[in-house]
Amino acid sequence: MAEDGLAAALRARIEGEVVVAGDPGYDRLRSVFNARIDRRPLAIARCASREDVVAALAAGAERGLPVAVRGGGTSDLATLDAGLVVDVGPLDRVAIDPEAATVRVGGGATWRELDAAAQEHGLAVTGARVPRLGVAGVALAGGSGWLERALGPTCASVVGAEVVLAGGGRTARAGDEDPDLLWALRGGGGGLGVVTELELRLHPLDPTLLSGFLGFPRERALEVGGAFRDLLEHGPDELGGALMLGAGIGGACSAVVAFAGSVANGEEAVAPLRALGPSIDAVAPNEYTALQHLFDVRNPHGSRVHLRGGYLRELPDEALERVIAAANRPAAALSHLLLQPLGGALERLDPDAMALRIPDAPWAYRCFGLWPPVESLDRGAIDWVDGIAAALEPYALATSDPGFLAPRPDPYRSATGGADERATRLESIRQRCDPEGTLRPDPPAIHARAPR
Ligand SMILES: Cc1cc2nc3c(=O)[nH]c(=O)nc-3n(C[C@H](O)[C@H](O)[C@H](O)COP(=O)(O)OP(=O)(O)OC[C@H]3O[C@@H](n4cnc5c(N)ncnc54)[C@H](O)[C@@H]3O)c2cc1C
Incomplete structure (x- = not known):
């Protein structure tokens, strides 16, 4: 079976905690914001470093498992049945560079941490209206907040990222090294890889x-x-x-x-x-x-x-x-x-x-x-x-609001189901980053509805 030895392999390879059914914390970590979602992953890898993410993705890929990425755990896509959850919650560091007016956050940092740290320097970036949401998850979804009419959506301020690609074999650096990936991470939805670090430009904002x-x-x-x-x-x-x-x-x-x-x-x-x-x-x-x-x-x-x-x-x-x-x-x-x-x-x-x-x-x-x-x-x-x-x-x-429910992997499918130029570009980047579609678990059926 696919799950054979999964927990043991993860425990041998990652520093962070590995949680499986029956462990304390399993129910908390398999649940998401929405209590209508009741899914049972085979294991939850609480990744404490980029190396943990690499090892967890490799262990999942060796067994052909689908993977859900959990950041703030707000969306319905942060958990799944019969697969592996890569929980980046422990990657919550926030490092401000006040001179450059930028911030580097771990893939699991939340707005609570970023907002507080940036405001100590009179800086901010458009952040979600609920501070427990994940910074990376929100940026991938576009990012809407009280400051958006002044500063634009969150994703417009994303200037770089470190992304471990599906399978764990490759790490990409979105930015000058990989401008296409940077473009995709700015509101393009999930399924691109696991963001272990995100860099954002900050803007002056009086506290x-x-x-x-x-x-x-x-x-x-x-x-x-x-x-x-x-x-x-x-x-x-x-x-x-x-x-x-x-x-x-x-x-x-x-x-x-x-x-x-x-x-x-x-x-x-x-x-x-x-x-x-x-x-x-x-x-x-x-x-x-x-x-x-x-x-x-x-x-x-x-x-x-x-x-x-x-x-x-x-x-x-x-x-x-x-x-x-x-x-x-x-x-x-x-x-x-x-x-x-x-x-x-x-x-x-x-x-x-x-x-x-x-x-x-x-x-x-x-x-x-x-x-x-x-x-x-x-x-x-x-x-x-x-x-x-x-x-x-x-x-x-007719255009839907792509990131509101979750950063869907197909946010720019048109109402007729066809793909426009942007969707085609996004899909080709996704194919490069995750050719097997491992990071695109099926969304829960409760939200399925006919395209408008
Ligand atoms: C009650 C509520 C309030 C909301 N308010 C706002 C709001 O004010 N503004 C706004 O813009 N949006 C809002 N949203 C939508 C929200 O932006 C998305 O649900 C967002 O994806 C949540 O990110 P998360 O990390 O908290 O959630 P998660 O469920 O953990 O992550 C969602 C998905 O994002 C991706 N993801 C997260 N972290 C990473 C990572 N490190 N690497 C790769 N992929 C990752 C994964 O595909 C994951 O499945 C709200 C949603 C809810 C339910």
Whole structure:
């Protein structure tokens, strides 16, 4: 059998811990953020060095096993049945070069570590809104965060990487040595190899920025949504944020804002929202690292999850009316919708510099169905999310949001299933890095749906 001797071989060859069924920690390490995913790997190799990754991939390849890479463990792809999990979590070092304004992070470092270390030097890069997410996993998926209208997506700041390719036999250096791989790592999805180190460019960001949220009674959602849209569609690039609607008629209605510039300019930029007279004004000069934790409580690890997202070609009042009506339907309290403004630096990206493609659209939506781990709640919670997606369907582009669910190996397949030039280039790089497709385990069936 494929698994024969796997654990023994791994234990003989790697320094990090090897965890198999029955070991303490197996259930924790085989699980991911989404409790709907229940997969049982043959072994989990907790890699503590590049050499560990090389040895683990080799042990898997000798047995012809599929491999899942686990970074922050947020996506549904970080675990698998009948295969090997290469867990890079222990590779969590963060080394800032303040002179060069760059950071080198291990393949398992999270945003919590990067944000805190960079801010000590007044530096930052667009990071995910939930700090426990992995830096590499987010960069591979594109990377969206509060600073994106000022600094672009995370992947635009990736300048190099060390990548152990499938089978463990080769290590590639994305950057000057391998510009194609660098292009692919910038938002091209998984299945390219195991990133053991990632280098990112950092940008000046004052540790205190005007940020937080303005809370309004839910019955004012249309008025607030319209004002938020009008402000963000014409606001300065430094102004980022999202309109957040919690599930149900009594759910939150908040305008989240973050101003990546001076506090005084930020005050001026958010004045039109404040003029609406919010019932909660929690916008103040806050530390960026505190802002990054704003959504922690809304995203507890171990929830059951259903996610939908997409890009919107416009956000007229009628779209707001439809989506507010859909959001007003009851669902588990943690479920929420984010309407996120694009534009700013996101529309000035060099399309040839990265695999990521952000379509020409003013808005994105990301709908998070999150509910306690009780299966009988699934139907209502899933319906809530699908109801939001249906309400926004008339305004949505056919292009999907590739990285939201996970860095899928085929993010640029077109709606018709055909491949465009970018998908073809990505596929040929993937073929070079992982010809056997070892690092492309099948996504869990719960998210399978017909292409739009
Ligand atoms: C609740 C929630 C909130 C989210 N919020 C945001 C957000 O604010 N912004 C945003 O941009 N995205 C967000 N996402 C999507 C998120 O970016 C992706 O799920 C991302 O892939 C997570 O990376 P991870 O390392 O945490 O997860 P993992 O599941 O560990 O990794 C996901 C996949 O990334 C790849 N990967 C990870 N690390 C490595 C590595 N070192 N080498 C090679 N491949 C690797 C692997 O293919 C792996 O299977 C969110 C997702 C959820 C569920």
